Amino acid sequence: MNVPVVLTSTYGATGELEYGRFGNPTWSAFEEALGELEGGRALAFASGMAAVTTILDLVGNGGSVIAPRHAYNGSLTALADAESRGRLRATLVDTTDTEAVIAALQADEDCALLWLESPTNPALEVADIPALTAAAHELGIRVVVDNTFATPLLQQPLSLGADIVVHSATKYIAGHSDVLMGAIVVADDEVHGALKGRRDLAGAVPGPFETWLALRGLRTLPVRLERAAANAADLARRLADHPAVEEVRYPGFGAIVAPVLSGGADAADFLVRATSLWVHTTSLGGVESTFERRRRWKLEPATIPEGLVRLSVGIEDVEDLWADLEQALDRISA
Ligand SMILES: Cc1ncc(COP(=O)(O)O)c(C=O)c1O
Missing domain, CATH: 3.40.640.10 (Type I PLP-dependent aspartate aminotransferase-like (Major domain))
Structure with missing residues (x-):
């Protein structure tokens, strides 16, 4: 069923492959x-x-x-x-x-x-x-x-x-x-x-x-993506209706959603620290939902809004994901 992990740095000189840097x-x-x-x-x-x-x-x-x-x-x-x-x-x-x-x-x-x-x-x-x-x-x-x-x-x-x-x-x-x-x-x-x-x-x-x-x-990419993208579409809709959110960046497909918070950097920094299920980290595309305020990186272009939070939506239950986000957003708009 499975292709093995071929651990070798080199191959016998008579074969098709010669050295580990050229092929595996x-x-x-x-x-x-x-x-x-x-x-x-x-x-x-x-x-x-x-x-x-x-x-x-x-x-x-x-x-x-x-x-x-x-x-x-x-x-x-x-x-x-x-x-x-x-x-x-x-x-x-x-x-x-x-x-x-x-x-x-x-x-x-x-x-x-x-x-x-x-x-x-x-x-x-x-x-x-x-x-x-x-x-x-x-x-x-x-x-x-x-x-x-x-x-x-x-x-x-x-x-x-x-x-x-x-x-x-x-x-x-x-x-x-x-x-x-x-x-x-x-x-x-x-x-x-x-x-x-x-x-x-x-x-x-x-x-x-x-x-x-x-x-x-x-x-498992098809099943992971199908679930994550369905969660993302749902969260994009709910985020757009929340008063703490100024704008939702979402292309209509895929599993990345980027709400821009009207409270700017402070609100976004609060959000990423106020949840328990969402993991505050960089990177994306894993099965777990993660997020970060992108402008925390000095190299991020200055035209990216300070309050933009990039959500990498995972495959958890969407109600759990929303409940965690909503309680934090409610505290921002309170
Ligand atoms: C769109 C895009 N391209 C390229 C890269 C670079 O990939 P890696 O971190 O695997 O070097 C990233 C990493 O975040 C990315 O988001």
């Missing part, structure tokens, strides 16, 4: 499964950021990347870091404004890569992937979609025209807050080869046990 049967099993879900060829990485930075390595020196102003702050930091070293140029845009993004692509002669994250972390903005991909391809620009929030069950960017999909497999794919892993999925064999070459060189490879756990997580 447990990775291959994970890559086949994820590749099938996304409709392409997958590569497993040590973390989401290992995957993100490996993709950025494909941009030639002096090339330019257009990216969302509200993407995951690690991805934005990687872009800023590369820019500060003169490696590339980054332009940040509002990816919900399709026309503005197309204008930015057309205005930038050096643009090599359009980076999309849809929905974005933590603003939950959704990009028009087919329209943006079509415009980028007319200009010979590659398109990457960070599909971490949607998962391959709710969105398959390659089928919408994108060239590269990236995941923090740490989140929904592994699903139990016990693994750090990343993945890239591509349609094109040449791009696959280039990314694998970068992975081999950087050694940005996952451990076989982590990969096995992520593969196990993948098996």
Whole structure:
């Protein structure tokens, strides 16, 4: 039933595999499964950021990347870091404004890569992937979609025209807050080869046990996501009616909901300390419900509201989740 955890750093010199940094049967099993879900060829990485930075390595020196102003702050930091070293140029845009993004692509002669994250972390903005991909391809620009929030069950960017999909497999794919892993999925064999070459060189490879756990997580992704997304839809509705909540960011699918509290940072800081079932922590996509005020991170873009709390809705009983949130919100608005 199960692919074993193949613990080896090297292989007999006569076989197909040679050295542990270049390949592993447990990775291959994970890559086949994820590749099938996304409709392409997958590569497993040590973390989401290992995957993100490996993709950025494909941009030639002096090339330019257009990216969302509200993407995951690690991805934005990687872009800023590369820019500060003169490696590339980054332009940040509002990816919900399709026309503005197309204008930015057309205005930038050096643009090599359009980076999309849809929905974005933590603003939950959704990009028009087919329209943006079509415009980028007319200009010979590659398109990457960070599909971490949607998962391959709710969105398959390659089928919408994108060239590269990236995941923090740490989140929904592994699903139990016990693994750090990343993945890239591509349609094109040449791009696959280039990314694998970068992975081999950087050694940005996952451990076989982590990969096995992520593969196990993948098996229950549909039932976990179905339950978490139903809980999220329910909580989004209830939050919108609460007087302590100014606005609810929720794209209408997935299991992340981001209420913005009218009391700003103080109210949000109170909320994350006043519950017993919700766990105050960063990260997301596990079976347990977790939350945090995103602006507590210095690197978070200043355009993210101070009172935004990113909820990663888990698979607990929704009445328990709401009761815990409601008693804290009631104390804020009292
Ligand atoms: C959308 C998104 N992409 C990439 C990453 C980076 O993944 P990792 O933490 O596995 O390196 C994260 C992490 O939070 C994320 O939320």
